[in-house]
Amino acid sequence: xxxxxxxxxxxxxxxxxxVAAVFxxxxxxxxxxxxxxxxxxxxxxLLVKGAVGSSFALTETLTRSIPLIFTGLAATIAFxxxxxxxxAEGQLYCGALAATFFGTGxxxxxxxLMIPFLMLVGALAGGAALAVPVMLKxxxxxxxxxxxxxxxxxxxxxxxxxxxxxxxxxxSMGWPQAEPIIDEGLFPSLVDKSRLHFGFIFAxxxxxxxxxMMRFTVWGYEIRAVGLNASAAKFAxxxxxxxxxxxxxISGGFAGIAGVSEVAGLKGYLTLDISxxxxxxxxxxxxxxxxxxxxxxxxxxxxxxxxxxADSMSRAINIPTYIADVLVGLSVLSILVSVMLTRYRVxxx
Amino acid sequence: MALLAFxxxxxxxxxxxxNDDISFSLDRGEVIALLGENGAxxxxxxxxxxxxxxxxxxxxxxxxxxxxxxxxxxxxxxGIGMVHQHFTLAENLTVLxxxxxxxxxxxxxxxxxxPAKEKLAQMSEDYGLKVDPDARVAELSVGxxxxxxxxxxxxRDARVLILDEPTAVLTPQEADSLFKTLxxxxxxxxxxxxxxxxxxxxxxISTRVEVLRRGKIVGSIETxxxxxxxxxxxxxxxxVERPVLEQMETGKPIVELENVTVEDKSKDASGVPKLNKVxxxxxxxxxxxxxxxxxxxxxSLADLLSxxxxxxxxxxxxxxxxxxxxxxxxxxxxxVGRIPEDRHSSGVVGDMMLWxxxxxxxxxxxxxxxxxxxxxxxxxxxxxxxxxxxxDIRCEGPEAETKLLSGGNMQKLILARAxxxxxxxxxxxxxxxxxxxxxxxxxxxxxxxAKKRGAAVLxxxxxxDELFALCDQIAVMYHGTLTQSYDAxxxxxxxxGLMMAGQQSKNxxxxxxxxxxxxxxxxxxxxxNEEHPHAN
Numbered sequence: 001x002x003x004x005x006x007x008x009x010x011x012x013x014x015x016x017x018x019v020a021a022v023f024x025x026x027x028x029x030x031x032x033x034x035x036x037x038x039x040x041x042x043x044x045x046l047l048v049k050g051a052v053g054s055s056f057a058l059t060e061t062l063t064r065s066i067p068l069i070f071t072g073l074a075a076t077i078a079f080x081x082x083x084x085x086x087x088a089e090g091q092l093y094c095g096a097l098a099a100t101f102f103g104t105g106x107x108x109x110x111x112x113l114m115i116p117f118l119m120l121v122g123a124l125a126g127g128a129a130l131a132v133p134v135m136l137k138x139x140x141x142x143x144x145x146x147x148x149x150x151x152x153x154x155x156x157x158x159x160x161x162x163x164x165x166x167x168x169x170x171x172s173m174g175w176p177q178a179e180p181i182i183d184e185g186l187f188p189s190l191v192d193k194s195r196l197h198f199g200f201i202f203a204x205x206x207x208x209x210x211x212x213m214m215r216f217t218v219w220g221y222e223i224r225a226v227g228l229n230a231s232a233a234k235f236a237x238x239x240x241x242x243x244x245x246x247x248x249x250i251s252g253g254f255a256g257i258a259g260v261s262e263v264a265g266l267k268g269y270l271t272l273d274i275s276x277x278x279x280x281x282x283x284x285x286x287x288x289x290x291x292x293x294x295x296x297x298x299x300x301x302x303x304x305x306x307x308x309x310a311d312s313m314s315r316a317i318n319i320p321t322y323i324a325d326v327l328v329g330l331s332v333l334s335i336l337v338s339v340m341l342t343r344y345r346v347x348x349x
Numbered sequence: 350m351a352l353l354a355f356x357x358x359x360x361x362x363x364x365x366x367x368n369d370d371i372s373f374s375l376d377r378g379e380v381i382a383l384l385g386e387n388g389a390x391x392x393x394x395x396x397x398x399x400x401x402x403x404x405x406x407x408x409x410x411x412x413x414x415x416x417x418x419x420x421x422x423x424x425x426x427x428g429i430g431m432v433h434q435h436f437t438l439a440e441n442l443t444v445l446x447x448x449x450x451x452x453x454x455x456x457x458x459x460x461x462x463x464p465a466k467e468k469l470a471q472m473s474e475d476y477g478l479k480v481d482p483d484a485r486v487a488e489l490s491v492g493x494x495x496x497x498x499x500x501x502x503x504x505r506d507a508r509v510l511i512l513d514e515p516t517a518v519l520t521p522q523e524a525d526s527l528f529k530t531l532x533x534x535x536x537x538x539x540x541x542x543x544x545x546x547x548x549x550x551x552x553x554i555s556t557r558v559e560v561l562r563r564g565k566i567v568g569s570i571e572t573x574x575x576x577x578x579x580x581x582x583x584x585x586x587x588x589v590e591r592p593v594l595e596q597m598e599t600g601k602p603i604v605e606l607e608n609v610t611v612e613d614k615s616k617d618a619s620g621v622p623k624l625n626k627v628x629x630x631x632x633x634x635x636x637x638x639x640x641x642x643x644x645x646x647x648x649s650l651a652d653l654l655s656x657x658x659x660x661x662x663x664x665x666x667x668x669x670x671x672x673x674x675x676x677x678x679x680x681x682x683x684x685v686g687r688i689p690e691d692r693h694s695s696g697v698v699g700d701m702m703l704w705x706x707x708x709x710x711x712x713x714x715x716x717x718x719x720x721x722x723x724x725x726x727x728x729x730x731x732x733x734x735x736x737x738x739x740x741d742i743r744c745e746g747p748e749a750e751t752k753l754l755s756g757g758n759m760q761k762l763i764l765a766r767a768x769x770x771x772x773x774x775x776x777x778x779x780x781x782x783x784x785x786x787x788x789x790x791x792x793x794x795x796x797x798x799a800k801k802r803g804a805a806v807l808x809x810x811x812x813x814d815e816l817f818a819l820c821d822q823i824a825v826m827y828h829g830t831l832t833q834s835y836d837a838x839x840x841x842x843x844x845x846g847l848m849m850a851g852q853q854s855k856n857x858x859x860x861x862x863x864x865x866x867x868x869x870x871x872x873x874x875x876x877x878n879e880e881h882p883h884a885n
Contacts, residue, residue, distance in 0.1 A: 004362070216723055218712050225709065228700045235655065235687070235695040236709035237678030 003344045017338040018288060018295075022302065024338070025330035032326060038317050050312025051305040057312070059194035063266065064304035065297075067092070067275065069203035070258035071282025072289065072296040073210050074126075078251035080214065080291055081227040083137070083244050085130065087148030088255035089279025090155035094129040095122030095256025096263045097159055100167060100178045100270040103185040103263075114184040119202070119260050126256020127249035129155060134248035138241040152279070160272055169269065178270040187265035199261035203297070206254065210293035223247050255279060284332045290339060303328055350413050352377050352540050353429075353509050357407035360393055367393040368404070369564040375509065380531065380541040382551040382572070384584055385561030386785030391544050394561075395511055399431055400424045411509075430507025432498045434514045440487040444480050445469060448501045465504075472503055477533050491642065492523035499530070510534070511542045516550055520642055521813065521846035528554050546584075548577045549814070560584055585786045594819065595801065600633030603774045603805035604654070609663030611649050611829075623649035625829040626663070631774065631805040636796065637834055638820030639809040640845050646829040647809045648690060651778040654807065655687045656680035668773060681710045686772030686799075688763055688780045690809075692756065696763045699752030703744055704733035706751050707766050740765040741791075757788030764795055775799050778809045793819060813842050827851050 030040040051061050071088045078085035085091075098121045109117055133151060136142035162168075163176040171179075187198040214220035222243045225233040234240045262274045285303055289295035310324030351374035360368040367390045375381050383391050396402045398409060400421035409416040411427040438447050445466055453461045469482050478496045486494060495515065502510055512531075516524040531541055531554060545551055551558060551572070558575055560568040560583040568583045611624040624646050631637045641647055652658035653665065656677035665673045667683055675683070689695045697706045708729050713721035716728040733747035742761045744754055754762065760780065768775070777796060781789040796819060800806050810816050816823055822834040825848035832848055835855060844855040 006363070216726075218718050218722055218724060221705065221712060221724060225698050225701065225705075229694070229698040231695045232698050233709070234657065235677060235689055237656075237676065237681050238709070238712070239676070239678070 003346055005344055006342075009342055013342040017342050018290070018299070018335055021288070021334035021338045022331055024334040025327055028330050028334075029323065029327045032323065033319060036319055038319050043313055043317060043319060046313040046316050047306070047309035049309075050316075051309030055191075056194065057308065059191050059196040061301065061305050061308045062200055063195045063197070064308055065300045066197075066199040066203050066265065067258040067262055067278040068281055068285050068300035068304055069207060069297055070254050070261065071278050072285030072300050073206055073282075073293060074251045074254035074258070074279075075283045075286035076289065076291045076293055076296055077210060077214075077223065077254070078247055079227075079286060081223045081244055081247040082230070083134070083248055083251070084145045085133075085148050085248065085251050085255075086145055086283065087130065087133065087151050087279070088251075088258070088282050089275060089277065090148075090152035091126035091129045091252045091255035092259040092262070092275050092279050093155050093159045094125040094252075095259030096270050096274060097162060097167075097259070098122050098125035098256070099181065099185070099260040099263045103181040104167075104179040105182055108182060108184060111184045111186075111188075114182075115187060115198075115264070118181075118185050118264055119257050122256040122260030123253035124256070126254070126259065127252035129256070130248045130252035134245050138244055156272070159270075163270065163272060167270070176272060180269040181264045185264050186268065187261065195266060197261075197265040199265035202257070202261065203300075206257070207293050207297050210254075210296075214293060219243075219246065255282070258282075281328070284328055287332050288335050290335070302331075351375060351410075352412060354410045355394070355398075355407070356410065358394065358397060358404045358409070359406035360390075360397060360402060360404050366564045368397070371407070371561075371564075371566055373559050373566060373569060375540045375542065377508075377538045377540055378535045379557065380535055380543055380555045382555035382558045383542055383544045383561060384546065384548075384551055384558055384580060386546065386584060386787075389561040389584075390564040391561055392513070393564075395431070395513065395542070395544065398424065398429060398511070425505055425507075428506060428508035430502025430505060430510050432495070432502060432510060432512045432515060434517060436494050436498055438486045438494060438497060441485065443483050443485055444489070444497050444500075445482040447486055447497060448482075448504050452501075452505055469500065469504065472500060476503065476530065476537065478503075478530055490523075491518050492520075492526065495519070495523075495527065496530070508538075509540045509542065511544070513544045514546075515543070516545070516547065517811065518643055520849045521842060522850060524550070547812075547814075548580050551580065552577065562586055581786060595797070596821075597634040597800070599635045599821075600803065602630050602632050603668060604629070604631040604807065605664075605666040606630075606653075607664045607666070609653065609660045609665060611653060611658055612661045622661075622829050624653065624660070624831075627829075627831045628663075629807075629824065629831060629834070631807050633773075633803050633805055634800055635822065636800050636806040636808055636820045638816035638823040638837070639807065639826055639831070640813060640816055640823055640849060641811070641826035642849050643811055645826045645849075646831075647778070647826055649829070650826070650831075651690060651776060651809060654680075654685070654776045655689070678710075684770070684773040686767035686770070686775045686804075688760075688767055688775070688777040690778040690782070692759050692763060693752075697751045697759060699750070701751055702748050703737075703742075703751050703754070703762065704729050704747035706762060707733050707736055707747075710766060711770075736765040736769055739769070757784050757791075760784060760788060760792060764792065768795060768799060771802070771804075772799075773804055775804050775806045776809075777806065779811070780808070781810075781812075781815065813845055816845075817842070825849055 026044065033040050033043045050057055052058050071092065074088045075085065099118045102121050103118050129151065130148065133144050133147035136147055137144045160176065163178060167178045169177055169179040190196045190198055190200060214223065222238050225238055226240050226243045230240050258278060263270050267274055281303060285296055285300045289299035306327050307324045310321050313319060314321045354374035356372055358368050358371040371394060385391050393402065397404050400419055400423060403419035416427055417423045439450065442450065448469060449461065449465050453465065466482055473479055478500055480493055480496050486497065489497065499510065515527060519527065535541060543555055552575065555572045558570050558572055558580060559566055562584065606627055606629040608626045608628055609624055610622050610626055613621060613623045627650065639647060639650065649658060653660060656675050656679060659674055664671055667685065672680065672683060693699060708717045711717050716725060718724045730747050737744065737747060740761045742765065743758050751759065751762065775796065780792050784792065796806055796808065808816065808819060817837060820837045823837045823840055823845065824834040825832045825845055827849060832854055840855065848855060
């Protein structure tokens with residue numbers, strides 16, 4: 001077997017890669033569904049129905065995609081600079097904590113200012129959570145995968161402390177949860193009688209801003225150059241450390257906003273379970289989107305579809321909800337393979 | 350019957366035909382030189398011979414036996430030995446261990462030691478390849494390491510030796526000793542394939558020259574009947590004009606280094622500084638050449654002058670202003686055009702578009718960007734189009750991916766970026782490495798034109814021919830020290846060779862005295878006077 005690079009990569013291959021990857025992952029997933037003894041086709045029909053089959057399902061899917069878009073953008077921008085931020089989960093909680101700290105009565109502004117203010121402090125908190133790992137990376141060459149990953153657990157314990165102590169809602173009947181965000185800070189609802197909130201619009205704006213930054217600005221150029229060839233970037237006079245630090249702060253900022261959006265948009269108050277791993281799933285979102293900020297929206301929608309759909313599928317027929325994790329994992333693996341196949345051809349002899 | 354014969358070898362990579370119907374044969378005692386520009390197909394052909402690739406058409410015979418395609422083991426067993434350009438030795442093992450590794454089974458390394466040592470000693474004796482079998486490879490000089498590579502091939506009973514650019518890392522004297530070895534090997538009946546683009550070496554060592562151009566054999570000539578000019582023309586396919594060196598009145602000093610020292614801060618540092626009290630001046634209208642065997646501090650010197658490295662002691666003055674701690678961006682904006690040693694790793698970002706690589710040194714200034722924030726794509730594309738025309742970069746357009754450019758065109762892109770702002774100082778580090786004759790002439794013309802308009806040029810090169818062809822002054826680097834600059838017209842290649850091997854100046858013959866305690870500095874030479882008991 002030989003692997004040879006392709007000289008010219010047809011655009012249709014690049015466009016088709018994610019579609020093929022999704023198809024292959026559903027195909028492999030069907031083997032597992034057969035294994036549990038459930039009908040494959042029916043299971044997938046139920047999954048799709050559960051995700052987009054009714055206006056309730058659809059709004060749930062969109063709602064679930066909001067934090068995934070933000071954490072997906074966080075991973076996208078950091079990975080573009082080859083800064084492997086695995087800590088979006090922790091940064092998300094930092095954002096949520098900041099929103100709780102400032103948004104539960106400490107400061108009161110009219111909604112038009114209060115919401116942007118909360119997003120700003122959330123972004124700053126998310127960025128600040130990455131400040132130490134990124135400095136360790138740029139100044140002491142400490143591997144950021146280790147520091148950002150482990151910091152997640154530290155931050156989670158830290159949030160737990162606040163929820164049991166200083167920020168605990170006295171009206172919570174003993175549950176570890178914070179006081180609710182004041183009304184001025186709550187994101188308006190997008191669709192009546194649904195949980196879908198304005199965060200979805202913010203997420204779309206974020207994705208367009210991120211795309212525009214990468215494509216049209218000097219910062220975006222520097223991020224791409226540093227990620228693709230740091231030594232050439234350095235030679236050309238780009239300040240590599242400054243670029244990595246800046247990228248990390250933006251990445252942490254997006255993850256922080258994900259936390260703000262969950263607290264001020266969806267739940268209304270901070271608990272320790274506002275994120276079932278959105279930070280980690282964001283990495284899968286970014287990989288599936290091939291680190292393209294606009295594609296992050298589609299990829300987040302697909303993944304939230306799987307999660308929401310799998311919930312209702314497993315209620316209808318007896319398939320564990322874990323199938324959603326398996327499908328998402330499979331689709332990330334198959335996207336990696338199919339992206340490789342767009343660049344290389346495999347010859348058997 | 351020929352020892353080795355290629356029959357109609359054809360290999361295609363997509364639309365590119367790397368080898369096109371290549372046939373030639375090789376007898377015992379012959380040295381065939383494979384001559385060709387980069388990309389002519391030499392490496393592909395050798396990879397097919399060694400079993401890394403399989404040919405689309407054609408076959409190879411050894412002693413009349415067809416060689417199975419695509420099997421490296423088969424090639425080795427048939428007696429094909431490869432001496433790679435980049436050595437494949439484990440530095441922490443001894444010579445003997447390196448030779449046994451991969452040849453003998455790992456289980457029997459212990460028992461086979463004594464017979465192996467005997468065989469090695471016999472080979473050393475027979476072919477005049479002297480190395481201490483118990484020396485650690487890390488302690489050997491480059492020339493000795495190459496001998497180990499050759500012995501490794503011979504130990505596996507190779508009958509055909511392939512040497513891929515073997516002199517690239519050697520001093521002229523080491524190269525001479527390599528040639529002596531090769532000649533004695535051919536007397537023993539070995540056949541040798543010698544890959545090179547240095548014409549004088551080919552004329553000195555080979556019996557026959559096969560010239561490759563665009564994958565085809567375009568000529569086959571007995572070396573006796575060939576000369577430089579003829580070979581160059583066969584290789585390029587047209588007449589090559591060497592640039593004429595023009596003597597000019599030098600102007601004011603542009604670059605001054607004074608006693609610059611850069612310590613080696615890497616983990617396995619030997620305590621020898623990367624640059625040791627280096628002093629150097631380059632004037633307007635002057636090209637100063639830095640000679641030296643690779644790895645003697647040239648990269649550090651280039652990094653320093655590019656702003657990538659900060660000296661631990663000494664000063665760096667540019668146009669009368671001290672820039673000792675300037676960043677690369679600073680250096681560029683003070684008017685330095687830099688041509689890096691490695692195009693791919695530090696010259697360009699291969700995955701970015703051509704126009705993007707053309708603006709990388711000037712991102713935060715008009716007209717590239719507005720207010721240092723938004724990149725003005727239209728203005729950049731316009732500029733790129735102009736530079737593509739001016740520097741004759743052959744490409745699909747400014748939006749082509751840079752990694753698709755050929756080596757010569759990529760170098761033209763770097764020249765366009767570095768030279769178009771008309772810098773006062775040009776740092777050219779190995780600017781023609783891996784380029785074909787046409788592109789080499791182009792790069793040299795550009796450097797000479799820059800000198801003519803008043804720029805100061807520093808040319809770092811391992812190719813003495815290049816230095817003597819272009820430079821007004823030449824200085825030599827050895828173990829981080831730099832000799833004074835000599836007028837190129839008063840130097841001979843042999844003198845430079847001796848200095849490359851560590852002699853401190855061209856007039857003394859007694860400087861090779863290891864372990865001297867005397868470390869005073871002579872006033873006339875700018876170099877430090879460190880003695881290094883271990884060569885390399």
